[in-house]
Amino acid sequence: DIVMTQSPVTLSVSPGERATLSCRASESVSSNLAWYQQKPGQAPRLLMSGASNRATGIPDRFSGTGSGTDFTLTISNLQSEDFAVYYCQHYNNWSLGTFGPGTKMEIK
């Protein structure tokens, strides 16, 4: 299985600032990379597909870049509702793949 890693494990950021989250795959996943946000007690929510395509309803404060093995999720002008855990995941034509271990974003 492809192994996904994420860094940092925890990110402390102040509201209004920008956060940069990283995700790395053990081998190329092309652009088949998704980002999800999960808040306590809730199911995850899709933020980004194809590494850089925002899902429906996701504000343009969220942006994604990367292809191959290295990916970045950037969140600008952090709002209080953005403090959550973020996961990356690779996917294939008809199935999903492994998730990264997550990055917890907390208020500084």
Added chain:
Amino acid sequence: EEQLVESGGALVKPGGSLRLSCVGSGFIFSDYNMNWVRQAPGKGLEWISSIRRTTPHTYYADSMGGRFTTSRDNAQNSVYLQMSSLRPEDTAVYYCARSQDFMPIDSWGQGTLVTVSS
């Protein structure tokens, strides 16, 4: 309203079996591949399996060790996860989720809790 609702979570003894169900509504169920994802308490997300929308092809994470079987019944708008030889480390919230070809999950159920303990 598009919805996925899981059921079947329970307390089960180690070595036991359990079948989870998930019913979709508000969308054309057979248009979507269906997936199971779990999350142990305080831990991250773990993909379990995917089943294609109109064929019986299924895909499993190697880490499940062949103990889990996923099936679907499009006539009943349902997908199932049959789990056997359960271990304490299988304790988790199990989510049903849908995806389309060449796309990641776009909708999740609320999850159902499976607890494996003697």
